[in-house]
Amino acid sequence: MSEEIPKAYQPGEVETQWYARWLDSGCFRGDETGAKPAYSIVIPPPNVTGILHLGHVLNNTIQDILARRARMEGKDVLWLPGTDHAGIATQSKVEQKLRKEEGKTRRDLGREVFLEKVWEWKEEHGGIIISQLKRLGCSCDWTRERFTMDPAYSRWVAKVFVDLFNDGLIYRGKRMVNWCPKSLTALSDEEVIMKAQKSKLYTMRYRVAGEKNRWVEIATTRPETLMGDTAVAVHPKDPRYADLIGKSVIRPFPEAEIPVVASEHIDMEFGTGVLKVTPAHDKADFEIGLKHDLPILDVLNPDGTLNALAGPEFEGMDRFEARVKAAEKLEAMGQLVKVEDYENNVGYSERADVPVEPRISMQWFLKYPCVEEAAAAVASNAIHFRPERWKKTFAHWMEGIQDWCISRQLWWGHQIPVWYRKEKAGELRERESLDATSAGADLRVGIDPPADEENWTRDEDVLDTWFSSWLWPFATMSDSDAESSETLKKFYPTADLVTGPDIIFFWVARMIMAGYRWRGCLPFQNVFFTSIIRDKKGRKMSKQLGNSPDPLDLMAEYGADALRFGLMRIAPTGTDVKFDEDQIVEGRNFANKLWNAARYRQMQDAPVAIGPLDFGSLSIYSLDILARLDQLENDLRLAYEDYRFNEIAQLLYEFWWSHYCDWYLESTKGDFAADADPAARASTLATMDLVLKRFLLLLHPFMPHLTEELWEKIGYRGEHGPAFLMQTPLPSESVLAGADLAAVLEARDRVAAVYEAVGRARNLKAEYGLGANKGVKFIVDPEEGSFPEATVFARLAGAGEVVVTPGYEAAKGVPAALTGIGKIYLPLEGLVDVAAERERLGKELAKANDELKKVNAKLANENFVTRAPEEVIGEMKERRKHWQARVGEFEKMIGNLGS
RNA sequence: GCGCGAAUAGCUCAGCGGUAGAGCAUCUCGUUUACACCGAGGCGGUCGGGGGUUCGAAUCCCUCUUCGCGCACCA
Numbered sequence: 001m002s003e004e005i006p007k008a009y010q011p012g013e014v015e016t017q018w019y020a021r022w023l024d025s026g027c028f029r030g031d032e033t034g035a036k037p038a039y040s041i042v043i044p045p046p047n048v049t050g051i052l053h054l055g056h057v058l059n060n061t062i063q064d065i066l067a068r069r070a071r072m073e074g075k076d077v078l079w080l081p082g083t084d085h086a087g088i089a090t091q092s093k094v095e096q097k098l099r100k101e102e103g104k105t106r107r108d109l110g111r112e113v114f115l116e117k118v119w120e121w122k123e124e125h126g127g128i129i130i131s132q133l134k135r136l137g138c139s140c141d142w143t144r145e146r147f148t149m150d151p152a153y154s155r156w157v158a159k160v161f162v163d164l165f166n167d168g169l170i171y172r173g174k175r176m177v178n179w180c181p182k183s184l185t186a187l188s189d190e191e192v193i194m195k196a197q198k199s200k201l202y203t204m205r206y207r208v209a210g211e212k213n214r215w216v217e218i219a220t221t222r223p224e225t226l227m228g229d230t231a232v233a234v235h236p237k238d239p240r241y242a243d244l245i246g247k248s249v250i251r252p253f254p255e256a257e258i259p260v261v262a263s264e265h266i267d268m269e270f271g272t273g274v275l276k277v278t279p280a281h282d283k284a285d286f287e288i289g290l291k292h293d294l295p296i297l298d299v300l301n302p303d304g305t306l307n308a309l310a311g312p313e314f315e316g317m318d319r320f321e322a323r324v325k326a327a328e329k330l331e332a333m334g335q336l337v338k339v340e341d342y343e344n345n346v347g348y349s350e351r352a353d354v355p356v357e358p359r360i361s362m363q364w365f366l367k368y369p370c371v372e373e374a375a376a377a378v379a380s381n382a383i384h385f386r387p388e389r390w391k392k393t394f395a396h397w398m399e400g401i402q403d404w405c406i407s408r409q410l411w412w413g414h415q416i417p418v419w420y421r422k423e424k425a426g427e428l429r430e431r432e433s434l435d436a437t438s439a440g441a442d443l444r445v446g447i448d449p450p451a452d453e454e455n456w457t458r459d460e461d462v463l464d465t466w467f468s469s470w471l472w473p474f475a476t477m478s479d480s481d482a483e484s485s486e487t488l489k490k491f492y493p494t495a496d497l498v499t500g501p502d503i504i505f506f507w508v509a510r511m512i513m514a515g516y517r518w519r520g521c522l523p524f525q526n527v528f529f530t531s532i533i534r535d536k537k538g539r540k541m542s543k544q545l546g547n548s549p550d551p552l553d554l555m556a557e558y559g560a561d562a563l564r565f566g567l568m569r570i571a572p573t574g575t576d577v578k579f580d581e582d583q584i585v586e587g588r589n590f591a592n593k594l595w596n597a598a599r600y601r602q603m604q605d606a607p608v609a610i611g612p613l614d615f616g617s618l619s620i621y622s623l624d625i626l627a628r629l630d631q632l633e634n635d636l637r638l639a640y641e642d643y644r645f646n647e648i649a650q651l652l653y654e655f656w657w658s659h660y661c662d663w664y665l666e667s668t669k670g671d672f673a674a675d676a677d678p679a680a681r682a683s684t685l686a687t688m689d690l691v692l693k694r695f696l697l698l699l700h701p702f703m704p705h706l707t708e709e710l711w712e713k714i715g716y717r718g719e720h721g722p723a724f725l726m727q728t729p730l731p732s733e734s735v736l737a738g739a740d741l742a743a744v745l746e747a748r749d750r751v752a753a754v755y756e757a758v759g760r761a762r763n764l765k766a767e768y769g770l771g772a773n774k775g776v777k778f779i780v781d782p783e784e785g786s787f788p789e790a791t792v793f794a795r796l797a798g799a800g801e802v803v804v805t806p807g808y809e810a811a812k813g814v815p816a817a818l819t820g821i822g823k824i825y826l827p828l829e830g831l832v833d834v835a836a837e838r839e840r841l842g843k844e845l846a847k848a849n850d851e852l853k854k855v856n857a858k859l860a861n862e863n864f865v866t867r868a869p870e871e872v873i874g875e876m877k878e879r880r881k882h883w884q885a886r887v888g889e890f891e892k893m894i895g896n897l898g899s
Numbered sequence: 900g901c902g903c904g905a906a907u908a909g910c911u912c913a914g915c916g917g918u919a920g921a922g923c924a925u926c927u928c929g930u931u932u933a934c935a936c937c938g939a940g941g942c943g944g945u946c947g948g949g950g951g952u953u954c955g956a957a958u959c960c961c962u963c964u965u966c967g968c969g970c971a972c973c974a
Contacts, residue, residue, distance in 0.1 A: 284972040600933030863954040
């Protein structure tokens with residue numbers, strides 16, 4: 001049943017082997033017909049273009065821990081995985097490849113052929129991140145893996161579009177949107193990242209029309225757009241310019257007379273208090289333009305170059321080059337007053353990382369549904385955000401919520417399910433606004449194409465990728481045509497969502513609204529926001545910096561379990577985490593420690609047979625470790641309730657390494673000696689098995705492969721139990737059930753005293769440079785007349801001999817320590833350096849005196865004595881007694897040293 | 900500008916009203932029934948500064964400093 005275990009743990013093969021066995025046995029399958037309570041998570045779908053980074057590792061390890069723990073708590077668990085199609089990222093990746101390999105653009109191929117290429121690419125590379133998640137040990141139900149472009153999923157997306165259109169929540173209009181000149185598409189507000197920018201503030205002057213030599217000075221950061229100026233604006237109450245309102249100024253090039261208008265929006269303090277108004281290229285200017293009925297003069301091409309309206313010398317020039325050129329031209333004309341360094345915020349495209357261009361274009365927009373329900377759900381903790389402070393961020397966004405630009409000028413994605421009758425298409429496409437009421441019979445908005453498709457033209461745009469992922473929790477579990485499904489009934493709403501706070505608006509908020517809109521209820525009960533992983537210096541991980549270690553390398557070197565455990569131990573709830581590879585080394589070391597403790601148990605070579613323990617026959621050390629295990633189980637339960645994963649990891653680590661290995665295992669080694677009492681050996685072994693077995697169960701969610709391996713190797717699986725540790729329920733009864741609790745408490749006190757004494761003895765040895773000396777003799781004058789733990793004490797303290805002598809009168813100069821079990825003497829004939837010992841004891845005495853003083857000061861404070869709670873005062877009195885006794889003893893010992 | 904975090908041992912972080920902790924690093928010892936990916940022992944902190952509340956503050960409040968993150972149309 002049990003096998004021999006190698007000396008150092010080699011995770012590589014163990015991990016891949018177990019993962020394959022779990023998969024083969026269908027261990028991850030979520031049973032929608034099961035009778036047990038349901039627990040479900042949907043994975044935040046990674047991009048098909050993605051490769052695993054540490055953020056994924058953190059995020060998915062947490063989900064795996066939750067899923068595995070839930071299974072062991074006796075639930076039917078579904079962890080539903082999948083990927084999303086990542087419109088912009090995937091399309092540009094394939095375009096890039098096309099350019100490199102064939103020197104072609106997507107337009108050279110045409111839409112249909114290009115999309116075939118993207119699918120090919122997806123088939124080839126889209127599975128990478130999935131295989132990496134498998135390497136990590138994720139217990140997802142892969143039989144239910146979904147992709148946002150799956151046919152069934154796509155029908156959901158279309159259905160949702162149609163629903164919203166029919167409700168009047170989706171409309172089309174010509175609006176100012178964020179335009180990415182690199183990806184050549186509109187973006188939503190959320191996809192624009194404001195970045196502080198070192199730029200220049202140009203002050204230029206425009207001549208006032210019809211007046212001799214009168215100029216107005218205007219400050220701008222974007223002189224390259226002045227060709228699109230159609231007005232100049234001042235504050236209506238600005239006395240400097242009051243008389244200008246209604247007059248005109250001369251735009252320098254292309255030369256034109258443009259009006260001076262008044263606008264409340266102008267900040268009189270800023271620059272010169274005069275704003276150039278370029279309605280086509282600035283959102284605020286656009287608003288002013290609307291109010292004053294100004295012409296909209298678009299001087300930019302979609303790719304960010306200037307067009308013919310900017311004038312022949314600028315046509316075709318890139319916007320940043322044009323900025324320099326425009327300033328030069330102004331200077332040549334004598335109209336550039338000054339140029340200053342200036343820091344401002346510029347919006348960047350999240351994906352393409354170039355400055356976005358505000359641009360007027362025809363786009364589809366969504367007025368969000370179920371905003372109130374969503375906001376209320378989070379406010380009331382019906383959906384519980386952890387850490388809670390993200391509630392505020394969420395609420396703030398929900399309050400100021402803006403319509404969502406959902407159309408993208410891409411090919412890869414869900415094409416908008418709108419068809420225009422061919423002969424009307426031209427007109428319909430240009431119509432300023434289009435909604436359910438104004439549409440008419442020349443427009444079809446439907447899940448399926450019209451029957452006479454040949455007479456229709458489909459809208460070319462696709463939908464924002466997030467417009468599909470916001471349906472993820474239910475669209476992965478059911479078909480859009482069916483009312484519901486078995487899976488949905490069993491597993492929706494899901495229990496936990498684990499994701500990063502960076503997508504709280506992109507994804508979390510929208511999923512909540514979608515959940516209410518199409519399922520009539522919340523999509524998940526808890527949202528756990530993970531930390532952002534930074535490098536050791538606190539910088540964000542990025543490819544450019546090269547500071548992002550490849551998790552696969554880490555797993556190859558240390559094992560997936562080590563990576564999981566190491567990361568979880570430092571992952572705080574609520575703040576960023578600085579990654580340090582040493583933490584993963586610790587994870588590996590911990591795995592090895594467990595491995596070897598298990599190996600040690602194997603070396604005792606006794607069959608595994610865990611029956612009920614006979615508590616009466618257990619040693620005090622066994623009772624103590626059982627009590628600690630009991631405590632651990634309680635602490636873990638509480639920590640799980642609050643999702644304090646770092647604490648769980650720390651508790652497991654501490655229990656095993658410090659309490660079990662350092663103390664319990666060492667203090668029971670005597671029971672396995674050749675001449676040991678067989679009864680003691682048997683009861684210690686039984687305790688060891690019980691503790692190890694339970695510990696493997698408790699650790700399993702964090703280190704699934706290693707625990708499963710040991711479970712089998714040691715032979716804990718048993719004849720009739722489940723085939724795998726991962727399927728084994730956590731016992732609900734305490735390991736101490738049926739024990740005499742008073743006896744346990746007594747044992748624990750005694751063990752604490754023995755261990756303390758061991759510490760003092762080791763201390764004494766080290767003080768005299770005998771740390772490694774095994775032949776040392778100790779004399780113990782026991783507190784209670786006898787010292788039955790002398791043998792264990794000798795072993796732990798590394799003593800050759802322990803003589804128990806009640807009332808022992810030490811000769812002068814013998815070093816001694818005062819402990820809970822009595823006085824310990826280290827007789828060192830001829831070795832004692834009296835001066836050194838006096839110094840050492842002197843230090844001890846000083847420390848005791850310090851503590852005593854502190855306590856006395858407190859107790860002398862009348863305010864303290866009258867106001868502090870009774871138990872605190874009682875504790876202080878105890879402390880005083882303790883330190884008083886110690887002071888007395890040390891004084892006596894020093895006296896004993898003689899002179 | 901508004902809002903939210905963070906600042907504790909050389910490093911990474913716990914602790915969040917009642918005697919300042921862990922791991923790593925460092926120093927000294929050490930192969931005794933697993934483990935050198937190990938064991939034992941040390942060194943190391945006016946808990947960012949300043950005020951306040953309290954019998955008592957790393958912990959609660961105010962303020963300042965530094966860093967990070969959201970949100971915001973100052974051109």
